[in-house]
Amino acid sequence: MGFNLGQYRIDGVLFLAPMAGVTDAPFRRLCRQFGADYAVGEMLASAPQLRNSRKTLARLKFFDKECPRVVQLLGADPVALSEAFHWAVEAGAEVIDFNMGCPAKKVCNVACGSALMREETQARKILEALGEVSQKCAVPVTLKCRTGWDEAHKNALQVGHWAEEAGFAMLTVHGRTRAGAFESQVEYDTIAQVASELTIPVVANGDIADANRASAVLRYTGAQAVMIGRAALGRPWLFKEIKETLRSGVPFELSHKEKVEAILSHRRWHFECYPEPVAVMTFRKHLLWYLTGWPGFEEVRSDLCQAPDALMQGRCLLDYFERQGWL
Ligand SMILES: Cc1cc2nc3c(=O)[nH]c(=O)nc-3n(C[C@H](O)[C@H](O)[C@H](O)COP(=O)(O)O)c2cc1C
Structure with a gap:
C-alpha cells in the first residue's frame, strides 16, 4: 500500500x-x-x-x-x-x-x-x-x-x-x-x-x-x-x-481523559493561530462538536457558549473537565 x-x-x-x-x-x-x-x-x-x-x-x-x-x-x-x-x-x-x-x-x-x-x-x-x-x-x-x-x-x-x-x-x-x-x-x-x-x-x-x-x-x-x-x-x-x-480487531475508543488532553491542545493551537476575539468565537463550534452528548455538558453549555473572552471560556471549560474528574 x-x-x-x-x-x-x-x-x-x-x-x-x-x-x-x-x-x-x-x-x-x-x-x-x-x-x-x-x-x-x-x-x-x-x-x-x-x-x-x-x-x-x-x-x-x-x-x-x-x-x-x-x-x-x-x-x-x-x-x-x-x-x-x-x-x-x-x-x-x-x-x-x-x-x-x-x-x-x-x-x-x-x-x-x-x-x-x-x-x-x-x-x-x-x-x-x-x-x-x-x-x-x-x-x-x-x-x-x-x-x-x-x-x-x-x-x-x-x-x-x-x-x-x-x-x-x-x-x-x-x-x-x-x-x-x-x-x-x-x-x-x-x-x-x-x-x-x-x-x-x-x-x-x-x-x-x-x-x-x-x-x-x-x-x-x-x-x-x-x-x-x-x-x-x-x-x-x-x-x-x-x-x-x-x-x-477489537473496537477501540479513546478515554475521556485522552480526549480532554486533545481538546486542550487544539484550543491552545487555535488561540496561537487567531487573534483572541476571533479564536473565542471560532472555537465555540469545535467545543459544541466535541462536547455535545458528554456527561454534564448540558448544564455548562450556555455558560461556555456565552463566555466573552479567552479567560472565561478557558475557566468554564477547565471547571467542567475538573468536575467530571477528567483533569
Ligand atoms: C463544513 C464542511 C466544509 C466543507 N468544505 C469543503 C472544502 O472546503 N473543500 C472541499 O473540497 N470539500 C468540502 N467539504 C466536503 C467534504 O470535503 C466531503 O467531501 C464531504 O463532507 C463528504 O464526506 P463525508 O461524508 O466524510 O463528510 C466540506 C464539508 C463540510 C461538512
Whole structure:
C-alpha cells in the first residue's frame, strides 16, 4: 500500500477531507497527530481580488513540519487559477488540490466548484492549465470532484480521464452528484469504476465514519485511500480509533481523559493561530462538536457558549473537565 504524490510518499489510507471553517492548521495538526495520513486545507478563492483578503490569508497557514502542505483552490478561470497556483506555492504549498465538488449555491452561481461538473469544456481547460503549471513548477496537482452534476449527468469517469491526461497526480471522488448534496446514498459503485479505469490513485469519499465502513469501502472500491469529512468534526481522534480497531480487531475508543488532553491542545493551537476575539468565537463550534452528548455538558453549555473572552471560556471549560474528574 502507499503511493507517491510527486516527491511525497503517502503511506497510509486514512485522509482528512478539506472542510472550510474546520480544517485549518490547528485542526489538521491534531488529526495528523492522531494518525490521519494526509490532510487537505480549507478551500481558497483563486480570484485575484479575493486572494489577499484576510479570510484567504488566514486559511493559508501551515503547522510546523506539516508535510505535504496541501492547499485547495476554487475557481472558474484557468488564468486566475494558474496565477493562484504560483501564489500558493510561493506561500508554501507543496501540493495543490482543485475543487470541483463544492455544492454551495453562491459557489455554483459563479461557475465554480461542482458547477464545473456540467461545464465540461471549461473544466477541461482548467485541468489542462493546472496540469501545465504543475509540470512547470514540479508541484503535484490533485482533483476533488463529485460523481456528476445530477442523476442524468454523471461524468466523474470522463472528468477523471481528463485530469489524468492533464497530468493530475490523484483524484478524490465524493460519491454523490451535486444534486445529492450531502444526503443522497453514496455511489461506491461509481468510485469503484473510476478507481479501476484510472491509473492515478483514486480516493473514496462519502459517509465514512468508522473502521468497518473504512475497510469495506477500501475493499469494495479498490481505492488507494478513503477520505473522512464530517465524522471527524469533534472527533479528530477518529483516525487513531479506526487504525487501532483495524489493527487489533477489537473496537477501540479513546478515554475521556485522552480526549480532554486533545481538546486542550487544539484550543491552545487555535488561540496561537487567531487573534483572541476571533479564536473565542471560532472555537465555540469545535467545543459544541466535541462536547455535545458528554456527561454534564448540558448544564455548562450556555455558560461556555456565552463566555466573552479567552479567560472565561478557558475557566468554564477547565471547571467542567475538573468536575467530571477528567483533569
Ligand atoms: C463544513 C464542511 C466544509 C466543507 N468544505 C469543503 C472544502 O472546503 N473543500 C472541499 O473540497 N470539500 C468540502 N467539504 C466536503 C467534504 O470535503 C466531503 O467531501 C464531504 O463532507 C463528504 O464526506 P463525508 O461524508 O466524510 O463528510 C466540506 C464539508 C463540510 C461538512
